[in-house]
Amino acid sequence: MTSTESPAVDNGVNVGALLDARAALSDAPAGAQFQWRAETEWLKGTHSRGTVKTFHGLGGEQEHISTFTFDADHPEHFAAEDQGATPVEIVLVGLGACLTGGVASVAQLRNIQLRSVKATITGEHDILGILGADPEVPNRFKSIKVHFDIDADATPDEIAAVVAQSQKRSAVYDSLTNPVAVAVDVN
Known part of the structure; x- marks a missing residue:
């Protein structure tokens, strides 16, 4: 596909970039070694908040555009406050x-x-x-x-x-x- 052609379908995925990454990492497998990270901090009771911000990959430290947070808790049925998904x-x-x-x-x-x-x-x-x-x-x-x-x-x-x-x-x-x-x- 040339750069002037539009894709036949558009599901919002840049497959060309994925295939280029696959080829590049196949040639340099050390860059394919990733470490995904999450931190979880207790807040109260069974309520905790997880955050995701950085990871290691492509041969170095990387950072997401934003910090992502995930609240976790248990339902009120278990004497908790239901402040997040289990x-x-x-x-x-x-x-x-x-x-x-x-x-x-x-x-x-x-x-x-x-x-x-x-x-x-x-x-x-x-x-x-x-x-x-x-x-x-x-x-x-x-x-x-x-x-x-x-x-x-x-x-x-x-x-x-x-x-x-x-x-x-x-x-x-x-x-x-x-x-x-x-x-x-x-x-």
Whole structure:
């Protein structure tokens, strides 16, 4: 495509830049080593505020245009003040956002115009484990289901292939479905 041609579809994703980044980082893999960061500060009760501002990648320190904040709490049903989504709900949002961003990117690459994409993410969770009421119940989700409603200029098979490719490349999906080493320490 020359610079005077307009793309056949516009899902708001600069696929050319993504493909250029892939090529550049394939040639210089040290730049592809990223460290994502978040800080969480306790406010009161079970209410905390997470912030995201900086990360390391492309061979150096990077900074987002803005600081992003996320309030987390528990519902009033658990003697909390419900000042934010629960941490497990934030995990579900992260999964949905990662997959949805992938759908937009893959659709753009495959020349599929999206009209709407909605992901509904549900997580089945027995909270007796996290409450300490039953030591045999795991603290994690029992299952997570992601359902997409996608309106696009594509066949159902093409849409399914877009979603499958998004799932294949999703960092959050991969982190949730494969063991990840997590170290916790205290100063």
